[in-house]
Amino acid sequence: MTTENLELAKSHYQIGTTAFENGQYREAVENLEKASTLLGINTRFAGEVQIWLVNAYEAAGHSEEAINLCQQLSRHPHYEIRQQAKRLVYILKAPKLNRPKEWMTEIPDLDIISDHKSKTVITSQTKKYTSKQKPVELEYIDLSTVNTQDNRFVWVALIAVGLTIFYLVW
Numbered sequence: 001m002t003t004e005n006l007e008l009a010k011s012h013y014q015i016g017t018t019a020f021e022n023g024q025y026r027e028a029v030e031n032l033e034k035a036s037t038l039l040g041i042n043t044r045f046a047g048e049v050q051i052w053l054v055n056a057y058e059a060a061g062h063s064e065e066a067i068n069l070c071q072q073l074s075r076h077p078h079y080e081i082r083q084q085a086k087r088l089v090y091i092l093k094a095p096k097l098n099r100p101k102e103w104m105t106e107i108p109d110l111d112i113i114s115d116h117k118s119k120t121v122i123t124s125q126t127k128k129y130t131s132k133q134k135p136v137e138l139e140y141i142d143l144s145t146v147n148t149q150d151n152r153f154v155w156v157a158l159i160a161v162g163l164t165i166f167y168l169v170w
Contacts, residue, residue, distance in 0.1 A: 009038035013049050020052065025060035032056055047073060047081030054088055067092050 016031030032053040039046035050073055057066035073085035
């Protein structure tokens with residue numbers, strides 16, 4: 001493996017992991033596959049790339065490919081990669097639980113709305129919201145009516161704190 005291939009693989013790996021973390025799983029799979037083909041199979045870095053590829057496969061909905069790759073990685077020469085692969089196989093093969101519909105929150109697909117329509121909808125909603133609000137009236141307090149006489153509470157509290165600190169130090 002040449003240093004040029006290694007640098008190219010690192011670049012694809014970086015792009016793939018960033019795409020994965022941003023939820024762009026198809027792009028992550030493409031870049032991680034490219035990085036994986038450029039690397040030797042038995043290196044630690046190649047194992048890390050393939051572990052990321054397993055996660056990207058699963059996130060992209062390619063569960064069978066993820067499980068197959070994970071099973072191959074469970075025979076990897078590096079101990080850490082083998083252990084991660086074994087844990088991932090266990091997780092990927094676990095039965096899927098059915099969640100009740102009321103536990104789920106449905107997020108609408110905003111891609112269907114064009115940019116112009118979305119700006120119109122947001123603007124009209126903002127206007128409706130602000131028109132319902134009543135103006136806030138500030139209440140002014142006449143300071144001459146406020147009782148400013150010392151009730152010695154501050155001194156009692158300071159003495160109590162001082163005694164507590166003295167007790168804890170002693």
